[in-house]
Amino acid sequence: MTRIVGILVIVLTVSSLAAAPGVTVAPSVLKAEQDRIEVVQKASATVVAVFGAKGASGGGSGVVISPDGFALTNFHVSNPSGHHMKCGMADGVLYDTVIVGIDPTGDVALIKLFPPKDKPEYRFPYAELADSDKVRAGDWSFAIGNPFLLATDFRPTVSYGLISGVHRYQYPAGTLLEYADCIQTDAAINPGNSGGPLFDSQGRVIGIVGRGSFEKRGRVNVGVGYAISINQVKNFLGYLHSGRIVDHATLGATVSTDADGRVVVTDILEGCDAYRRGLRYDDEIVKFAGRDIRTVNAFKNALGIYPKDWRVPLTYRREGQTFDILVRLRGVHRTGELAAQALGKPKSSPKKKPGDKPKRPAPRPRLLKRSSKKSTPKVIVEHYQKRIGYANYFYNLQHRTRIWKAYTKQRDFTQFAGPWVLGGELQDGQQFRFRLSDEQAVAILPGGQSTVDVRSTLGSNLKPKGSGGLLAALHCWRRLLLVGPDRFGKVFYVGTMPDRGDGPMLDVLAAVNEGVECRLMFSVKTGQLKALEMTADEDADPCEIYFHNERLVDGRQLPHRLEVRHGDRIFGVFDLTQFELEKKVSP
Amino acid sequence: MIEWTKMRTTTWTLLLVGALSAASTVEQVRAAGSMADVVQQVQPRMVKIYGAGGVRGLESYQSGLLLSAEGHILTVWSYVLDTDEIRVTLDDGRRFTAELVGADPVRELAVLKIDAEELPHFSLKSGATASAGTRVLAFSNLFGVATGNEQASVMRGVVAATTRLDARRGVYKTPYTGPAYVLDAVTNNPGAAGGALTDRRGRLLGLLGKELRSSQNDTWLNYALPIEHVREPVEAILTGKQRPDAKRSARRRPKAPHSLSGIGIVLVPDVLQRTPPYVDEVRADSPAAKAGLRRDDLILYVGDTLLRTCKTVQEEFGFLDRADEVRVTVMRDQQLIQINLPASKGK
Numbered sequence A: 001m002t003r004i005v006g007i008l009v010i011v012l013t014v015s016s017l018a019a020a021p022g023v024t025v026a027p028s029v030l031k032a033e034q035d036r037i038e039v040v041q042k043a044s045a046t047v048v049a050v051f052g053a054k055g056a057s058g059g060g061s062g063v064v065i066s067p068d069g070f071a072l073t074n075f076h077v078s079n080p081s082g083h084h085m086k087c088g089m090a091d092g093v094l095y096d097t098v099i100v101g102i103d104p105t106g107d108v109a110l111i112k113l114f115p116p117k118d119k120p121e122y123r124f125p126y127a128e129l130a131d132s133d134k135v136r137a138g139d140w141s142f143a144i145g146n147p148f149l150l151a152t153d154f155r156p157t158v159s160y161g162l163i164s165g166v167h168r169y170q171y172p173a174g175t176l177l178e179y180a181d182c183i184q185t186d187a188a189i190n191p192g193n194s195g196g197p198l199f200d201s202q203g204r205v206i207g208i209v210g211r212g213s214f215e216k217r218g219r220v221n222v223g224v225g226y227a228i229s230i231n232q233v234k235n236f237l238g239y240l241h242s243g244r245i246v247d248h249a250t251l252g253a254t255v256s257t258d259a260d261g262r263v264v265v266t267d268i269l270e271g272c273d274a275y276r277r278g279l280r281y282d283d284e285i286v287k288f289a290g291r292d293i294r295t296v297n298a299f300k301n302a303l304g305i306y307p308k309d310w311r312v313p314l315t316y317r318r319e320g321q322t323f324d325i326l327v328r329l330r331g332v333h334r335t336g337e338l339a340a341q342a343l344g345k346p347k348s349s350p351k352k353k354p355g356d357k358p359k360r361p362a363p364r365p366r367l368l369k370r371s372s373k374k375s376t377p378k379v380i381v382e383h384y385q386k387r388i389g390y391a392n393y394f395y396n397l398q399h400r401t402r403i404w405k406a407y408t409k410q411r412d413f414t415q416f417a418g419p420w421v422l423g424g425e426l427q428d429g430q431q432f433r434f435r436l437s438d439e440q441a442v443a444i445l446p447g448g449q450s451t452v453d454v455r456s457t458l459g460s461n462l463k464p465k466g467s468g469g470l471l472a473a474l475h476c477w478r479r480l481l482l483v484g485p486d487r488f489g490k491v492f493y494v495g496t497m498p499d500r501g502d503g504p505m506l507d508v509l510a511a512v513n514e515g516v517e518c519r520l521m522f523s524v525k526t527g528q529l530k531a532l533e534m535t536a537d538e539d540a541d542p543c544e545i546y547f548h549n550e551r552l553v554d555g556r557q558l559p560h561r562l563e564v565r566h567g568d569r570i571f572g573v574f575d576l577t578q579f580e581l582e583k584k585v586s587p
Numbered sequence B: 001m002i003e004w005t006k007m008r009t010t011t012w013t014l015l016l017v018g019a020l021s022a023a024s025t026v027e028q029v030r031a032a033g034s035m036a037d038v039v040q041q042v043q044p045r046m047v048k049i050y051g052a053g054g055v056r057g058l059e060s061y062q063s064g065l066l067l068s069a070e071g072h073i074l075t076v077w078s079y080v081l082d083t084d085e086i087r088v089t090l091d092d093g094r095r096f097t098a099e100l101v102g103a104d105p106v107r108e109l110a111v112l113k114i115d116a117e118e119l120p121h122f123s124l125k126s127g128a129t130a131s132a133g134t135r136v137l138a139f140s141n142l143f144g145v146a147t148g149n150e151q152a153s154v155m156r157g158v159v160a161a162t163t164r165l166d167a168r169r170g171v172y173k174t175p176y177t178g179p180a181y182v183l184d185a186v187t188n189n190p191g192a193a194g195g196a197l198t199d200r201r202g203r204l205l206g207l208l209g210k211e212l213r214s215s216q217n218d219t220w221l222n223y224a225l226p227i228e229h230v231r232e233p234v235e236a237i238l239t240g241k242q243r244p245d246a247k248r249s250a251r252r253r254p255k256a257p258h259s260l261s262g263i264g265i266v267l268v269p270d271v272l273q274r275t276p277p278y279v280d281e282v283r284a285d286s287p288a289a290k291a292g293l294r295r296d297d298l299i300l301y302v303g304d305t306l307l308r309t310c311k312t313v314q315e316e317f318g319f320l321d322r323a324d325e326v327r328v329t330v331m332r333d334q335q336l337i338q339i340n341l342p343a344s345k346g347k
Helices: A002-019 A027-044 A075-081 A230-240 A296-304 A337-344 A378-382 A393-408 A470-488 B002-032 B035-045 B231-238 B287-291 B310-317
Strands: A047-052 A059-064 A070-073 A084-089 A094-103 A108-113 A140-145 A157-170 A179-185 A197-200 A205-212 A225-229 A253-257 A263-268 A284-288 A311-318 A321-328 A420-426 A431-436 A440-445 A448-453 A490-498 A505-513 A516-523 A529-535 A543-553 A556-566 A569-581 B046-050 B061-066 B072-076 B086-090 B095-104 B109-113 B135-140 B153-164 B179-183 B196-199 B204-208 B223-226 B265-267 B279-282 B298-302 B326-332 B335-341
Touching: A027 A140, A027 A197, A047 A070, A047 A075, A047 A094, A047 A140, A059 A075, A059 A140, A059 A197, A059 A205, A075 A084, A075 A094, A075 A108, A075 A337, A084 A108, A094 A230, A094 A378, A108 A230, A140 A205, A157 A296, A179 A205, A179 A230, A179 A296, A205 A230, A225 A230, A230 A490, A253 A296, A263 A296, A284 A296, A393 A470, A393 A490, A393 A505, A393 A516, A431 A470, A431 A569, A440 A470, A448 A470, A470 A490, A470 A505, A470 A516, A470 A529, A470 A543, B035 B046, B035 B135, B035 B196, B046 B072, B061 B135, B061 B204, B072 B204, B095 B231, B109 B231, B135 B179, B135 B204, B265 B310, B287 B335, B298 B310
Parallel strands: none
Antiparallel strands: A047 A059, A047 A084, A059 A070, A070 A108, A084 A094, A094 A108, A140 A157, A140 A197, A157 A179, A157 B153, A179 A225, A197 A205, A205 A225, A253 A263, A263 A284, A284 A311, A311 A321, A420 A431, A420 A569, A431 A440, A440 A448, A490 A505, A505 A516, A516 A529, A529 A543, A543 A556, A556 A569, B046 B061, B046 B086, B061 B072, B072 B109, B086 B095, B095 B109, B135 B153, B135 B196, B153 B179, B179 B223, B196 B204, B204 B223, B265 B279, B298 B326, B326 B335
């Protein structure tokens, strides 16, 4: 409070000083001051005050990050508000807002504001996202939000401060609300600031403010606030757009610091990808995702910013020798567990808990109950679909449709319901043939012939040997092309992830059917299918097919090279020259 | 009260000027070297200290700063140091076990030593002085957020006043009654004690004090000990005037030594590995009673020797000749009191 008043005093007095006769202020000083005011004004226009729409009991802050109204806030702000929220902006307008995606472990939620009915083309002022890895202790920063829900006209409060520390690790409560790799600031962070942006001195978002250390000082600012790094949020943004309840990642191994100060593996699950790539008990973790690892916190920081299923490079050392591997990260939670934990908890008010633990998220200030018994606005009804495992299924369906439409634009194979024969040469010049039909999938390879009955459970018949289930994977690919995502089984949009650790971003669809799960990876840029991974068992390596050299065949794009990988090995590189796709056989 | 208000106004005005120049300084400095660079110069001089505590409300960590290339560390004298194994982590993540060189319980200062060389460090001789309005940075491991090679937290603030802590006697319970910088930022969080207060060029101004809470209104005081008042006691510690019990060399026992019972002191039962030497009882009409020692006094010094356990107090009396007067320094209600126990007559 004092600090807020302080800033106001400064600003007011500056203008009076400049005008006062006999006082000269260097023009550079006045310009710097003016620049700062402009940065703050521009940034303030992008900040939102978040309220639950129905008889709200609290609120928080947020920031708009795209002109069509997508905004970030904390999960612990959005969660008690329900799927329909109201967001006030500095222009004094209250916008209808819907939940899009949530990350309960990282305490982030993506929400979407809708333009007013009379201005459907309205573009929201939005904030630019910075590279938060460049932030250093000693940099200036400012937090903008709605502390104590002060702003009845939604014009937010600005608090200025220093970056106190970077790459901080703050433990989760259970498995939720973990602040890994977060940014610490002494800008005043109070109840109500939660979900709001932390800006750098140029008005770019470096983090989402969400908690502070309070301990015995009562639940107000003591100069120790933490913001989720915006680089972490960027990693999750594609996932959050999927409308899912998204999960964080685990390596499948625990680490600790040994007597020599090395970070070593103290336990590892035999089913995890890291184990299959060669990581063992007592190996030293040297690097993870490009970061040097010297402390357990450094490892937790590096890991905590990644979503489930991303592949990340890891360097480990054993007996003086170093090994570089690419590791698929598994989820912190089991399927369904996260949704139950995140949404199943009763709404709790911080007041009710005696013996408050330190470092919990800033509590939500209470707002007087309003009697808003009005029915849900049309725009919210139109943009919200309830489904278990999703924050808002509407957006998942939107993306699934978008991706599939873009992909099948030049790849409409729906009429080719007959058998498909794909043939060509392997790298060594030997011939191969695949024959795919609704009944069976056959591979004729130099090593012999394999056949899979595709009418039974696919996961139990992973042929040819050593491929991880190439025939089942090809069958799924064909079937998806024939019947589309609606009829295939359970098909959903996962989000975006980089190609093999650091490549260009891919849109990922998951297709579950007959005991196997396929991941289809499409180029975000071109919409092309780049790869298909088929997993029959989470504890075993998938079969990976990389599609190359797409060219038109009879007006349809078809890949002319299939690179098939399983585990650390390349199973084969198949150059396709023969495409015989038959139309539906008449009965 | 009027004085206080006046001072507040002055502080705001100064703050205002400070804020103005801050803007320009930040811009100008950006090319040559920013505040972030100043912070990076200071960080290698900061250490994290781990010791006793860990029970509810008592953190087992505090902050410290390097005073010499050979590993002398300045910190505050607290229960955290009340252990045989004080552990220190440097800014680069190296870990050491530190030895307590000495302490000054009056000013609540302690000097530790780790076995290292060529460390970046502050110098007490070149420290700067601040006054109300000076813009400052505070470095500490508040809340223990940093571990290993993670850096101390840095906060910014302004010296709101320079005053004497004894002006608030009875409100803030502290044995230190000397001059202090009162700060406008929340610098004195748990674990921050022993941290560095610098100016915005990174020059050492003071040592962040222990947490102090007002008994009147439950507010917390944010303050630092000015470095010019730290210099002398640190010199005294370094020259061995304030020896801790651990450093006592072999001495000759007198033929007729003092004993606690002879002088009328009963200490609390020695049940812990390191039981603090609280007086449990003073026998009526004993020399100790006549000299003014009381129940619940905590014995800190016997002569110039700093003692921390019942056992060492007991031992120390065995080295003192009954023919000599014994000066003890005790802590009573956060005040340090010197008591002269008379020489024992008779045999």
